Amino acid sequence: xxxxxxxxxxxxxxxxxxxxxxxxxxxxxxxxxxxxxxxxxxxxxxxxxxxxxxxxxxxxxxxxxxxxxxxxxxxxxxxxxxxxxxxxxxxxxxxxxxxxxxxxxxxxxxxxxxxxx
Amino acid sequence: xxxxxxxxxxxxxxxxxxxxxxxxxxxxxxxxxxxxxxxxxxxxxxxxxxxxxxxxxxxxxxxxxxxxxxxxxxxxxxxxxxxxxxxxxxxxxxxxxxxxxxxxxxxx
Numbered sequence: 001x002x003x004x005x006x007x008x009x010x011x012x013x014x015x016x017x018x019x020x021x022x023x024x025x026x027x028x029x030x031x032x033x034x035x036x037x038x039x040x041x042x043x044x045x046x047x048x049x050x051x052x053x054x055x056x057x058x059x060x061x062x063x064x065x066x067x068x069x070x071x072x073x074x075x076x077x078x079x080x081x082x083x084x085x086x087x088x089x090x091x092x093x094x095x096x097x098x099x100x101x102x103x104x105x106x107x108x109x110x111x112x113x114x115x116x117x
Numbered sequence: 118x119x120x121x122x123x124x125x126x127x128x129x130x131x132x133x134x135x136x137x138x139x140x141x142x143x144x145x146x147x148x149x150x151x152x153x154x155x156x157x158x159x160x161x162x163x164x165x166x167x168x169x170x171x172x173x174x175x176x177x178x179x180x181x182x183x184x185x186x187x188x189x190x191x192x193x194x195x196x197x198x199x200x201x202x203x204x205x206x207x208x209x210x211x212x213x214x215x216x217x218x219x220x221x222x223x224x225x
Binding site: 035042043046048055093106107108 | 209215
């Protein structure tokens with residue numbers, strides 16, 4: 001398996017522009033997580049999905065952020081309009097949602113580094 | 118709000134020594150606990166997970182869990198310079214929340 005695939009790897013944009021980050025989870029995984037990582041705040045959970053359904057989006061900073069998962073193999077995180085404080089590395093991770101030992105381990109993508117000027 | 122707390126570090130140990138990393142969590146009902154390692158500029162990667170009270174060993178790594186004290190730790194024996202990284206403690210219920218991480222440096 002190719003693992004969790006994220007795109008773009010790097011994005012530089014200007015304040016006010018729309019940003020769309022994409023994620024393809026590992027085939028067979030039914031849980032998908034979006035995280036944001038900064039030096040100041042560490043790894044923050046933004047939203048997660050089980051079976052394509054958003055379960056908890058309480059970590060989404062504000063209405064400028066939205067996430068969708070239209071099918072089991074694709075998810076997007078959109079920021080509109082973007083602001084300089086959104087600059088961070090955004091990680092997507094997937095797992096099986098299963099209580100069996102080891103089955104609910106998260107596997108991370110390589111991340112998308114966003115810079116908003 | 119569920120909290121996962123880690124030693125802020127940084128932690129520095131000489132090569133060959135034991136490195137001890139600690140983590141506490143706020144939700145007494147949590148069942149699954151994970152340690153991830155993150156090299157600079159890379160994504161977190163799993164070291165090991167633990168579900169039951171006690172110790173779990175995997176090579177040079179030992180995870181220890183004490184649910185009564187809401188405490189989980191990671192011991193790295195015979196530390197190597199290649200172990201220098203940030204170590205993230207994570208707690209999984211339905212979601213998965215991470216501590217701020219402890220930066221470990223192993224000096225040759």
